[in-house]
Amino acid sequence: MTTKNSYLDMELLRFTTAGSVDDGKSTLIGRLLFDSKSIFEDQLDAVKKSSEKKGLVDVDLALLTDGLKSEREQGITIDVAYRYFATPKRKFIIADTPGHIQYTRNMVTGASTANLALILVDARQGVIEQTKRHSYIASLLKIPHLVLCVNKMDLVDYSEEVYEQIVADFKGFVAKMDIKDVRYVPISALNGDNVVTRSKNMDWYNGSTLLHLLENIYIASDYNHLDPRLPVQYVLRPQKIEGFHDYRGFSGRIGSGIFRVGEDVTILPSGFSSKIKSIYAYDKLVEEAFPPMSVAIELEDDLDIGRGDMIVKPNNQPQVTQDIDCMLCWFSDRPMQLGGKYALRHSTAEVRTMVKEVVYKMDINNLVRDEDDRDVKMNDICRVKLRTTKPLFIDDYKKNRFTGSLVLIDEATNNTVAAGMIH
Amino acid sequence: MMDKYYITHLRELESEAVYILREVAAQFENPALLFSGGKDSIVLGWLSRKAFFPSKIPYPLMHVDTGHNFDETIEYRDEFVKTINARLIVASVQESIDKGRVAEEHGKHASRNALQTTTLLDALEEHKFDCAIGGARRDEEKARAKERFFSHRDEFGQWDPKNQRPELWNIFNGKKNMGEHFRVFPLSNWTEMDVWQYIAIENIPIPSIYFSHKRKVIERDGLLLAFSPYLNLDEDEQIEERIVRCRTVGDMTCTGVWESKAESIEDIIQEVAATRVTERGGRVDDKRSETAMEDRKVKGYF
Numbered sequence: 001m002t003t004k005n006s007y008l009d010m011e012l013l014r015f016t017t018a019g020s021v022d023d024g025k026s027t028l029i030g031r032l033l034f035d036s037k038s039i040f041e042d043q044l045d046a047v048k049k050s051s052e053k054k055g056l057v058d059v060d061l062a063l064l065t066d067g068l069k070s071e072r073e074q075g076i077t078i079d080v081a082y083r084y085f086a087t088p089k090r091k092f093i094i095a096d097t098p099g100h101i102q103y104t105r106n107m108v109t110g111a112s113t114a115n116l117a118l119i120l121v122d123a124r125q126g127v128i129e130q131t132k133r134h135s136y137i138a139s140l141l142k143i144p145h146l147v148l149c150v151n152k153m154d155l156v157d158y159s160e161e162v163y164e165q166i167v168a169d170f171k172g173f174v175a176k177m178d179i180k181d182v183r184y185v186p187i188s189a190l191n192g193d194n195v196v197t198r199s200k201n202m203d204w205y206n207g208s209t210l211l212h213l214l215e216n217i218y219i220a221s222d223y224n225h226l227d228p229r230l231p232v233q234y235v236l237r238p239q240k241i242e243g244f245h246d247y248r249g250f251s252g253r254i255g256s257g258i259f260r261v262g263e264d265v266t267i268l269p270s271g272f273s274s275k276i277k278s279i280y281a282y283d284k285l286v287e288e289a290f291p292p293m294s295v296a297i298e299l300e301d302d303l304d305i306g307r308g309d310m311i312v313k314p315n316n317q318p319q320v321t322q323d324i325d326c327m328l329c330w331f332s333d334r335p336m337q338l339g340g341k342y343a344l345r346h347s348t349a350e351v352r353t354m355v356k357e358v359v360y361k362m363d364i365n366n367l368v369r370d371e372d373d374r375d376v377k378m379n380d381i382c383r384v385k386l387r388t389t390k391p392l393f394i395d396d397y398k399k400n401r402f403t404g405s406l407v408l409i410d411e412a413t414n415n416t417v418a419a420g421m422i423h
Numbered sequence: 424m425m426d427k428y429y430i431t432h433l434r435e436l437e438s439e440a441v442y443i444l445r446e447v448a449a450q451f452e453n454p455a456l457l458f459s460g461g462k463d464s465i466v467l468g469w470l471s472r473k474a475f476f477p478s479k480i481p482y483p484l485m486h487v488d489t490g491h492n493f494d495e496t497i498e499y500r501d502e503f504v505k506t507i508n509a510r511l512i513v514a515s516v517q518e519s520i521d522k523g524r525v526a527e528e529h530g531k532h533a534s535r536n537a538l539q540t541t542t543l544l545d546a547l548e549e550h551k552f553d554c555a556i557g558g559a560r561r562d563e564e565k566a567r568a569k570e571r572f573f574s575h576r577d578e579f580g581q582w583d584p585k586n587q588r589p590e591l592w593n594i595f596n597g598k599k600n601m602g603e604h605f606r607v608f609p610l611s612n613w614t615e616m617d618v619w620q621y622i623a624i625e626n627i628p629i630p631s632i633y634f635s636h637k638r639k640v641i642e643r644d645g646l647l648l649a650f651s652p653y654l655n656l657d658e659d660e661q662i663e664e665r666i667v668r669c670r671t672v673g674d675m676t677c678t679g680v681w682e683s684k685a686e687s688i689e690d691i692i693q694e695v696a697a698t699r700v701t702e703r704g705g706r707v708d709d710k711r712s713e714t715a716m717e718d719r720k721v722k723g724y725f
Binding site: 007008009011012080081082083084090093105106108109112113233234236237238241243244249251252253258280283290292293294307331343345347348401405406407409415419 | 436442473599612
C-alpha cells in the first residue's frame with residue numbers, strides 16, 4: 001500500500017468500465033479492488049455471506065460492486081456506481097456503468113469525466129454489437145484513452161490466435177472513430193491473469209498488465225492547456241474584511257488554458273477588456289492558474305461581471321452564438337418534444353432553449369445515421385439544432401469538454417433530460 | 424505540455440470540492456453545512472473557508488446534537504467554528520424528544536442515531552434550509568456509492584435511489600420545487616485515506632479523541648464501545664481501561680473505538696493503510712441489517 005508520504009505526489013485517473021454482466025465486468029473490478037488490497041475484511045465477509053446465501057461455492061467478487069438492494073435482488077447493475085482504489089502511484093476513480101438496461105444514459109454519464117474507457121469483450125465472442133456501441137460512446141464523449149480487455153482468456157485456452165483475431169477486428173472497426181490512444185490486454189478477471197499480476201498462462205503476451213497500464217498511461221496532457229476559459233461561478237465581495245475592502249474576486253474552476261497575473265483578458269458577453277491583477281488559489285496568491293484548479297481572479301478594472309459570464313483572452317475567444325448544433329443523448333422517459341422549450345445549462349450559464357430541428361438519429365446498433373425516424377426517446381443519440389434565448393460562449397466539444405458540453409432540463413419536472421456535445 | 428501543469432490527486436479533489444461548495448452558494452438561497460465534529464465535516468468546514476476566502480462562509484454550520492457526545496467533540500466544535508469564522512446552529516435531539524416528536528429507544532442497543540433523522544428534517548424545515556451540505560463519501564458504504572453530488576430530496580425529505588438525476592461533466596442541477604431540498608456531498612470522490620492525507624498536508628487541527636488515549640470501554644459483539652452514562656449495560660458486561668482511538672466520531676452509544684497507538688496524523692495514515700476493516704465496520708448503526716444505510720438514507724438520514 002501507500003508508503004510514507006508518497007501521497008504527496010500521486011495523480012488521479014478517472015476511468016469508466018463498460019461491458020455486460022456476462023463479460024465479467026463486475027468480476028474484473030472486484031479483482032482490481034481485491035488484488036490491490038482495496039477491499040476490507042468486513043466488506044469481503046458481507047460478500048461471502050451473500051455468496052453463500054445464493055448457494056455459490058466461490059466468493060462472487062461481482063457482489064462487491066452491486067450497491068442497491070434492488071440490484072442485489074435482481075443480480076443486475078442499474079445505475080452508475082463509483083469505486084475507489086489507490087496504488088502508490090495513482091488514485092483511481094471507477095465509474096462502473098451497466099451494460100444493458102439504460103446503458104447509453106449511464107455510460108454517457110460515467111464517460112463525461114473519464115480519462116480512460118475500459119471496454120471488455122468475452123474472448124469466446126469477440127467484438128460484438130455491444131462492443132461497438134460502447135466504443136462509439138467513448139468516441140462521442142471524447143475519452144482520451146481506451147483499453148480493450150479481452151476477458152475470459154482461460155475459456156479459450158489462453159490462445160494467442162484468438163486474442164490477435166479480436167485485436168485485428170477491433171482495430172479495423174476503431175480506425176473509423178476518433179479515439180487517440182487504444183491499448184489491448186488479454187486477461188482472465190476470474191483467475192487474475194494479467195490484471196494485477198502477470199499471467200503465467202500467456203507467455204506470448206509481452207505487453208503490460210492492466211494495472212500497470214492504468215498506473216502509467218500518460219494523462220497530464222488530457223486537459224486542454226491552449227484555450228484559456230474561466231466560466232465565472234460565484235463573485236466574492238468581502239467588503240467589511242480588513243485589507244479587502246475593494247476586493248472583487250471572480251471565482252471558478254479553470255475549464256481550459258492557462259491564466260497568468262498581468263495578462264490581458266476579455267470578458268464575455270460584454271466584450272470589455274482588463275488585466276489580471278491577482279489570482280487566489282483559495283487563501284494563497286499564485287502566479288498562474290490552469291485546469292482543473294479552482295481559483296478567484298481579480299481584475300485591474302471595476303467591471304460588472306456575474307455568474308455565467310466568461311473570462312477569456314482577447315486573441316483566443318469562443319464562439320458567441322444563440323444557435324447550437326450538437327449531438328444529444330436523451331435520458332428521460334418523456335420523449336423529446338420538437339419545438340419544445342427546455343432550460344439549458346452550459347458551464348455556469350443557464351438559458352432557455354428550443355429544439356429547432358432533429359437532423360438525424362444515430363442508429364447505434366449499426367452505427368449509421370437514420371434520417372427518417374426523428375422521434376427521440378430515452379437512450380437515443382441524435383444530432384439537433386437548438387436556439388437559445390441568450391448567447392452562449394461555446395467551443396467544439398472535440399477541443400474542449402468544458403465549454404463544449406451542455407445539459408437540458410425539463411422545466412416541468414426539473415429533471416436533467418439530455419446531455420449535449422457541441423459541434 | 425510541461426509537467427508543472429498538473430496537480431496532485433489531493434489538490435484535484437480539493438478543487439472539485441471547492442467547485443461544488445461555490446456551486447451550492449450560487450444555486451441555493453439558504454444552504455447549511457451539517458457539522459458533526461467528525462473528520463469529514465471538519466474537512467468540509469476547512470474547504471468552505473478556502474472556497475470563499477476572503478469573504479465569510481455564506482452559510483452556517485448546523486450540528487445535529489444527540490446530546491450523547493464525547494466532551495472533546497463539543498469543545499473542539501466551538502473552537503473550530505471560531506477558527507474558520509463561521510456561524511453555528513445547534514439542532515437538539517433532546518428537544519425533539521421533549522417535544523414528543525420522537526421516542527427514546529430502550530434496551531441494551533438503545534441509541535439516538537436513528538432519532539437524528541427527525542431532528543434534522545425538522546431543523547431544515549424550521550430554518551427553511553433548501554440545501555444541506557454533508558460529508559458523506561461514496562467509499563464509505565455500498566448505498567452511498569451511487570449517491571450523486573447533488574442529491575434531490577422530496578418534500579418528505581426522502582431519497583429515491585432509483586430515480587436520480589444524471590450528473591455530467593461539471594454541470595450540477597439543483598432545480599427543485601417549493602418544499603423540496605437537496606443534500607450535497609462535496610467529498611463524494613474522497614476515500615478515508617484521502618481525508619487523512621488532506622488533514623496532514625493542510626495541518627488541520629482535529630479532536631483529540633482521534634488520537635490514541637486511555638479510555639473506559641466495554642466489549643460488545645466484538646466491538647469496543649466507549650463507556651458513558653448513556654450506555655445501557657448488560658449485567659455481565661465489564662468496564663475496562665484500554666488504549667484506544669476513535670476512527671469515526673458519532674453518537675457515543677454506537678461509535679466503536681479501536682485499540683491503537685497512533686499519536687500523530689502520520690501514525691493514523693500508516694494505520695489506515697494497514698487496516699483491513701472499513702471505518703463503518705465500527706458503527707453499530709450500520710450493522711442492523713445488510714441494507715441499514717440504504718433504508719435510513721431513503722427516509723432522509725444524512
